[in-house]
Amino acid sequence: MESTTPQDAYQDGNMLAGPLSEIFLAEMTRTVGTCAGCRTSHMLAQLRVYGHAPGFVARCPACGIVNMRLVRGPTDVWLDMTGTLNLRIPMREA
Numbered sequence: 001m002e003s004t005t006p007q008d009a010y011q012d013g014n015m016l017a018g019p020l021s022e023i024f025l026a027e028m029t030r031t032v033g034t035c036a037g038c039r040t041s042h043m044l045a046q047l048r049v050y051g052h053a054p055g056f057v058a059r060c061p062a063c064g065i066v067n068m069r070l071v072r073g074p075t076d077v078w079l080d081m082t083g084t085l086n087l088r089i090p091m092r093e094a
């Protein structure tokens, strides 16, 4: 018989829907990202965005690696953040 500890308890990903929808309504241009390549932090507005691909490709202003890819299809959006370690998103006080 398996036992569960409080550390094993989890909820499914549906619980993230509320917090994520709040984040993606935030003022994103003041968001600060950390590059996975060179570890520098920069505001989203400082990324170098190229739009001649099927979507948008955003490159680090310091080292040039791809930080983000965004493709908008008719019914879905693909967002690849492989080149970004983290985002710090300014929010209004809760």
Ligand SMILES: [Zn+2]
Pocket: 035, 036, 037, 038, 039, 040, 060, 061, 062, 063, 064, 065
């Ligand atoms: Zn970089």
